[in-house]
Amino acid sequence: MNTQRQQRTRKFAALAATGLLALTACGGGDGSGSDDGPVNLRMTVWSGAPEHLKLLNGIADAYRKTHPEVKSIKFDVLPVENYTETLTTQMAGGKAPDLAWIFENSAADFVSSGALKEVKDDPDVLPAAKKIWQQDGKLYAYPFSTSPFGVFVNLDMLKKAGQPAPAELIKQGKWNWDEVDTIGAAVHAKTGKTGMVIRDFDYKAWDNLATYWDGWGAQAWSADGKTCGFDKPQMVAAMTSLHKAIFDDEAMLAPGTTADFFAGESAMTVTQMSRASLLTDKFKWDFVPLPEGPEGKYAVIGQAGIAVLAKSKHADAAAGFQAYLTNKENSAKLGAYFPQARSSQLNAATLAKSNAKLSEKQLDDVVVDGIKNGKVKPVHIGQAEIYASVRSGLDALWKPNADVQKVLTGVCNSIKPQLEQ
Template sequence: MNTHLRNRRTTLAALTVAGLLALTACGGGDGGSGSEGPVSLSMTIWTGNEEHLKLLNGIAADYRKSHPEVKEIKFDTLPVETYTTTLTTRIAGGKAPDLAWILENSAPDFVSSGALVPVKDDPDVLPAAKKLWQRDGKLYAYPFSTSPYGVFVNTDLIKKAGQPAPADLIEQGRWNWDEVAKIGSAVNARTGKAGMVIRDFDYKAWDNLASVWNGWGAEAWSEDGRTCGFDKPEMVGAMTYLHRAVFEDKAMPAPGTTADFFSGEAAMTVTQISRASLLTDSFAWDFVPLPEGPKGPYDVIGQAGLGVFGNGRHVEEATDFLTFMTNAENSAKLGRFFPQARTSQLDAATLAASNPQVKPEALEEVVINGIKEGKVKPSHTNQSEIAEAVRSALDPLWTPDADVEKVLGDVCSAIRPQLEK
């Protein structure tokens, strides 16, 4: 990509989130509350899955039974690939939803923007789960989903390739990324199917690679967000592993190649438990923790918050619905797809009631331990600007003869000015 085009895309990305949220905080809707007459609420979400929508619409229907003034609650699905950009563009155009599902990578921008109103801080929710959504002692979005990453395994495909099942490797203390590369390579060579797929990465959404690099102790940037971590030895080690797995071992699909685990096209996929709704009985499967890296076992969390816009049409009603939607009873229902970080619900028996298809030991090892111990994927203010710069600078890495260390140094050069602001 030429420098002019890359800079133009980076500038547009920055304007989309940081700039448009600033506009939202300064003006727009009437910030209505206590509305007279029928009320229609809207909430943007990223999922169009029928089971997810059935659950959300069921909660909305229960709320409306005791709130006849609310005639409609609409869940508006936006494409996950452009979710935040589409949302903030709508906001700037005066078409903000009343509530929004906010992804963790844009949390700092939304929370610091002034666009959201404070919401109820429930003491049952783990303090660590609320950290990303707090400012000045107030909670600006409820941690709607705190979902650890694990690995779904097609045990039929692995057996066909003559490879050991991850569950057996776990018992032997050998479930690690080196074994993943061996299994993935063998599956590809013997069946023609893909080995390991980092779901939703597709050589674009680089932050999903945190589910791998955290095993090396790598980080995109320091905890205070000011120091680049891409050129550190830990990240070089993790990215060298990925590059080798793709281009030498053929253990992962190469750029331009797609392989959907849930359609039987891959042996393993790193993703979250919410994707279990995509499983059918077309093959035998398992759900296991992330493989160990050189630094040992680790957990990574993807998180989403649910916020109410201060310039929305029905702030009072939207805030009340959010409180209802995330109360203890409804949180237990949501936990089927979107793990809840509630102390009272973090036990295998409670989770098993809403996730009967997943073994209790997997719920304990992946979900419960992950929520308690996991590290949230990278996020930063001006995330869109930084994310686009990282993606563009990483592009040269995804070629067979890439100089991994040089590319990662270039990533730091590209984002250092933004990190140091």
């Protein structure tokens, strides 16, 4: 094991002591991968949506018909808000699952630490989609969800507030964050509802703000991960605009409040296509790309990988199921909720077969184009520690009279030692 990897593993183990990440040894498991006796597999997931679990259980049942040695496959739903912490706590306590969904923001830590078993590569998957799951030319998780962010729109609410539909603005070349600010403020003033919600941000999950600041060309840190980007002019401009939209114009969700778009409580929300499952016939809606920023069009991707845990007692059997779950046939099924970055499936016509709620145009404009051109949310070694520092540093920004430059400079001062390690 080289020196760099030793350093990463020690860092990962140190974080385990805080309960944020967990790994206690460089190779992960006991190395046996023994599948002697009855095999009962457990896979941790973050979604308990009935339609998601129905799909996964259906694939698992089909697999078990041809693999009688696998007696059961359980999908263990962990709360999304502390998913990684719960998973790594299980690992530290000797109760690691056999397989797990891994979020993109912790990919670098899991991959570099030895916590995951190498999985078979697939040339059909786009190289860019595999990047954060690779090390030394080997793949350690299959990127089962490469999902661009878009904007769901309540057309009825916009009409009630006398505001144009985004589709009209797109045709005019005017679908941008300034227009979103104007629309959101009008919605709030005329209906009392919230204009725009960046879903799952909730003034905690700051990396979801990449869906906003990327429009200014801002970044959390440099490409090599060593230089903080929060205090740079692009980020200051983006956060100043966001702060104005929240506190001055009341166009976006305010701190300490909630507004569920799918319950009809906001006019717009930034999220991914998997949330379409929450739509009902309560109101007319649309799904459109992210608004343009000063730097023009852009796309942001949220990603998750399916991995086999090296500490699994049934690593070989788990690898067999992982390969089956992510083959071309099942990838097409998963694509109903979790966009697949497969060359053979990356077209609107194919996606439409498993996405009845979204039109081919919506799929092409948001999903296909986003996967081809989008950038994954911020990823860094030691993400849990950095994540906590940034979140704490940004707390001072979510006040009406915050000094944006001062707050962002403070964030960089806080994480600079961590970035330079």
